[in-house]
Amino acid sequence: MRYPSGDTGLNQATFQVDREEFVFLVGSTGSGKSTVMRLLIKELEPSEGTIRVAGKDLTRIGRRRVPLYRRNIGVVFQDFKLLPNRTVHDNVAYALQVTGGTRKEIRAKVPDILRLTGLSTKLHNYPDQLSGGEQQRVAIARAFVNHPPLLLADEPTGNRDPDTSIDIMRLLYRINRTGTTVLVASHDHVMVDRMRRRVLELSRGRIVRDEATGLYARDETTREFAQRLRSTGQRPDTV
Amino acid sequence: MRLQFFLKEATRSIRRNAAPNLAALATVVVTLVVVGVFIPIVQATQGAANSVRSRVLVDVYMVTSAGRGADARVQRELQAIPHVKRVVFESKQQAFAQQRAQDPAAYALLSSNPLPDTFHVYPDNPANVLAIRSAITPTGPGGTTRMLDRAIASVSNHTDDTKKLLEVTNLVTITAALLAALLTVASILLIANTIRLSLYARRREVEVMKLVGATDWFIRWPFVLEGTIVGASGALLAIAVLAATKIALLDPLAGHWTLIAAPRTIPFVSLVGVLVAAGVGVSALGSGLSLRRFLRV
Numbered sequence A: 001m002r003y004p005s006g007d008t009g010l011n012q013a014t015f016q017v018d019r020e021e022f023v024f025l026v027g028s029t030g031s032g033k034s035t036v037m038r039l040l041i042k043e044l045e046p047s048e049g050t051i052r053v054a055g056k057d058l059t060r061i062g063r064r065r066v067p068l069y070r071r072n073i074g075v076v077f078q079d080f081k082l083l084p085n086r087t088v089h090d091n092v093a094y095a096l097q098v099t100g101g102t103r104k105e106i107r108a109k110v111p112d113i114l115r116l117t118g119l120s121t122k123l124h125n126y127p128d129q130l131s132g133g134e135q136q137r138v139a140i141a142r143a144f145v146n147h148p149p150l151l152l153a154d155e156p157t158g159n160r161d162p163d164t165s166i167d168i169m170r171l172l173y174r175i176n177r178t179g180t181t182v183l184v185a186s187h188d189h190v191m192v193d194r195m196r197r198r199v200l201e202l203s204r205g206r207i208v209r210d211e212a213t214g215l216y217a218r219d220e221t222t223r224e225f226a227q228r229l230r231s232t233g234q235r236p237d238t239v
Numbered sequence B: 001m002r003l004q005f006f007l008k009e010a011t012r013s014i015r016r017n018a019a020p021n022l023a024a025l026a027t028v029v030v031t032l033v034v035v036g037v038f039i040p041i042v043q044a045t046q047g048a049a050n051s052v053r054s055r056v057l058v059d060v061y062m063v064t065s066a067g068r069g070a071d072a073r074v075q076r077e078l079q080a081i082p083h084v085k086r087v088v089f090e091s092k093q094q095a096f097a098q099q100r101a102q103d104p105a106a107y108a109l110l111s112s113n114p115l116p117d118t119f120h121v122y123p124d125n126p127a128n129v130l131a132i133r134s135a136i137t138p139t140g141p142g143g144t145t146r147m148l149d150r151a152i153a154s155v156s157n158h159t160d161d162t163k164k165l166l167e168v169t170n171l172v173t174i175t176a177a178l179l180a181a182l183l184t185v186a187s188i189l190l191i192a193n194t195i196r197l198s199l200y201a202r203r204r205e206v207e208v209m210k211l212v213g214a215t216d217w218f219i220r221w222p223f224v225l226e227g228t229i230v231g232a233s234g235a236l237l238a239i240a241v242l243a244a245t246k247i248a249l250l251d252p253l254a255g256h257w258t259l260i261a262a263p264r265t266i267p268f269v270s271l272v273g274v275l276v277a278a279g280v281g282v283s284a285l286g287s288g289l290s291l292r293r294f295l296r297v
């Protein structure tokens, strides 16, 4: 993936993520983590190669169908992208409103997700009245309010203290346990190690490591995982 | 639910962009007031011009001493002139009776009838009226004009008036059209500018909407609605201004000034329809312009 400016975003990064997996994407700054996310939601088009999500080639999704496709993916952006002049509740409800959610749906889903993310007491606060960790949780709530099958989180713990980071990781883990595939970009090595999940490492746009650290969610050993990877590893990126 | 959401977003945007929205609103109001004033004026002047055009004729006044014999002779002569369609005779008694009916007080003072016998000479085509006139008053060898018949005292026609009136009508129509066009362009541009500013003010919302999977039209609607609200409110305000003017100024005058009472102008209800349609059309164009240029969905 090359940006129009000529910068390389990703370079022949091939990987596959299975349904309901929890995967970390690590790498130093500028290694291409955000680029992966932006490719996955079709905000960018790959200059080469193919991306498959749920078996579907993204280049085959027409311009008009992109909005519908995106409704299946929740994204926690690196900069949150919260709306400063709307309350926590309205920020979360916004994602439902603009995708055609009914008022009934909003009444049912928004309080639920706010409870899950522990924001019930901050309902009427504006984003600038929240701590950084709380803002992140609002971003997660908005990304997950539709219960999408795939959740992308770009640096959800960036620059937070360990306790806050652990809280957020636990939240993401809970979301993963509801059956959602979760892809988390992070450069918080301590946290990634502690979570003991599969780790993809990027360096200057290339995949340089792909391994399950320690105990895997499905009690899969590193060797079994590596074997599975070998059998399907040449396939293009698939979720 | 959706309409409610769009409306809420649009009004929210109008409130936050009060200044440009007010500027656009004011321009729309001015434009539509001008259009609303000029439509009836243009219609009235054109109506007047048309009725004058259809009444183009040459009046031939006989000398007061002319008797029946002279009248019959002149009538034959007039009818022999090329392009004459019809010659209507009006005797001095008829003329007197008609004038007296119009202004009884003045004519009651007169002891005798000052009016001459008159022939109204109608051309087959208004364009030929000058030819007929010069046939009645041929230019003699010495450059002097004389009358076709000794019994003719004078000739009048309305061609000069007609020409002037047609010129004025054209001027009014062209001026009105130019002014309306200019103001319409200004309105469209100001609405476009308003929408551009509102797009800028709401760029975060637009970005989030795109990323969470709102459809293109879902993103566009609030902006289109914003423009439409401004356009329609402008139309309503313009109508209020026009209605107030009509009630306060024109209706009391209508009895005295026939141009205003002219029945051929547009009825107020239709004018309202035209103005609302124009307001909405202008705003739709303006917002469309900005959305095309600045909203890459």
Ligand SMILES: Nc1ncnc2c1ncn2[C@@H]1O[C@H](COP(=O)(O)OP(=O)(O)OP(=O)(O)O)[C@@H](O)[C@H]1O
Binding pocket: A003, A004, A005, A006, A007, A008, A009, A010, A027, A028, A029, A030, A031, A032, A033, A034, A035, A036, A078, A187
């Ligand atoms: N819009 C862009 N235009 C040109 N180059 C870009 C653009 N966005 C990113 N890049 C380049 O692509 C490479 C990968 O960027 P990316 O944002 O994916 O990094 P990252 O891994 O997310 O970094 P960080 O940890 O700082 O968020 C970098 O070299 C960056 O300079």
Ligand SMILES: [Mg+2]
Binding pocket: A033, A034, A035, A078, A154
């Ligand atoms: Mg990044």
